[in-house]
Amino acid sequence: MITTHRIYHGDATQMAAIGDGSIDLVVTSPPYPMIAMWDQVFAVGDPRIGHVLAVGDGSTAFALMHGCLDAVWAETFRVLRPGGIACINIGDATRTMQGDFRLYPNHARVLSALMAVGFTPLPDILWRKQTNSPTKFMGSGVLPAGAYVTLEHEYILIVRKGPKRVFVSPEDRRRRRESSFFWEERNHWFSDVWMDVKGTTQNLADREARQRSAAYPLEIPYRLISMFSVKGDVVLDPFLGTGTTSIAALTAARNSIGYELDEALCRIGEASILASAPQARACVEGRVRAHLDFVSNRTSAGKQFRHRNRHYGFAVVAESESDLVLDLPSSVSRAGPGLIEVSYAEDLGGVSDGQTSPHEAEKPATGQQTFL
Numbered sequence: 001m002i003t004t005h006r007i008y009h010g011d012a013t014q015m016a017a018i019g020d021g022s023i024d025l026v027v028t029s030p031p032y033p034m035i036a037m038w039d040q041v042f043a044v045g046d047p048r049i050g051h052v053l054a055v056g057d058g059s060t061a062f063a064l065m066h067g068c069l070d071a072v073w074a075e076t077f078r079v080l081r082p083g084g085i086a087c088i089n090i091g092d093a094t095r096t097m098q099g100d101f102r103l104y105p106n107h108a109r110v111l112s113a114l115m116a117v118g119f120t121p122l123p124d125i126l127w128r129k130q131t132n133s134p135t136k137f138m139g140s141g142v143l144p145a146g147a148y149v150t151l152e153h154e155y156i157l158i159v160r161k162g163p164k165r166v167f168v169s170p171e172d173r174r175r176r177r178e179s180s181f182f183w184e185e186r187n188h189w190f191s192d193v194w195m196d197v198k199g200t201t202q203n204l205a206d207r208e209a210r211q212r213s214a215a216y217p218l219e220i221p222y223r224l225i226s227m228f229s230v231k232g233d234v235v236l237d238p239f240l241g242t243g244t245t246s247i248a249a250l251t252a253a254r255n256s257i258g259y260e261l262d263e264a265l266c267r268i269g270e271a272s273i274l275a276s277a278p279q280a281r282a283c284v285e286g287r288v289r290a291h292l293d294f295v296s297n298r299t300s301a302g303k304q305f306r307h308r309n310r311h312y313g314f315a316v317v318a319e320s321e322s323d324l325v326l327d328l329p330s331s332v333s334r335a336g337p338g339l340i341e342v343s344y345a346e347d348l349g350g351v352s353d354g355q356t357s358p359h360e361a362e363k364p365a366t367g368q369q370t371f372l
Ligand SMILES: C[S@@+](CC[C@H](N)C(=O)[O-])C[C@H]1O[C@@H](n2cnc3c(N)ncnc32)[C@H](O)[C@@H]1O
Pocket: 010, 011, 012, 013, 028, 029, 030, 031, 032, 041, 210, 213, 214, 215, 216, 238, 239, 240, 241, 242, 243, 244, 245, 259, 260, 261, 262, 265
């Protein structure tokens, strides 16, 4: 199996290289309006923004900044296939302008814009980013009534283009079953509050680039891609930054396309994707280890498993997990300017659930893999 990952240096308000209805899933995090680090980016998109910020008119700046993003949501709707889903990570902003402290509710404004271009809203996720910082409490300390609630969460808005996607052909149905996630992952990933996702950095250069682009941790796009697309799909990130969404897509054996306005970030993104094979493999192997721990704990608790995965032989809870196949990225290489190709190994190897099959008939047949 091979997947491809393309980076376009350009403005996502006009994604001319992408055909109508050709994208299966969008996963992204835009620059957040009224967060100071993005003021300059928005001011380039609309020169009026620099002026209204300079005179302290926060409400108009908020409206104009969202006007820049609205054009991207319209493009997102155009390029998505019917039934395709868009997941948008967005945080609200707090800011004091001319002595007036207030909240700028980005998530509400983005959701309104998504509905205005035709998307159907679905239940969303609250990403709780708890901090122990002593400065997290804002306002008048322990004196009422001028203290403010801390801002320790972001949103992942989830919307769909039209009615839900259908899988009709035998090939589509097979890909869907092979893309199944584990039952215990379903219970965790589909909860509406994510409290366990923290940022990770690999090295200094990576950390600087990730701070500059406000990168999200790999776990965020990886879960969303696993939840809302199938293997071989095409995932788009209109605000690619350091390429985290593409790394998540290749880890999950999906193709990807990214748009990024900042040329330096395009280069950083390409380098990050090219260096991502060890991180991608660790992610897939971590899922297998977590599943085997789950099997072991559940077995110790005296619970039975009714099914076995037909490829690896380990126990699973749901029947559709029997067909689950995890592809391990084996090589990531440059196939041309802004184009990366990934190949996959079928052999995961190296792990066992330590169980013999409860039913002889369910033992993996010849040619199937067993984790040893
Ligand atoms: C919040 S960051 C995305 C970070 C990314 N998720 C990551 O993990 O690195 C937003 C990115 O959008 C880019 N950007 C802003 N406006 C854009 C536009 N109109 N078209 C394409 N990219 C844009 C910025 O340069 C920035 O890299």
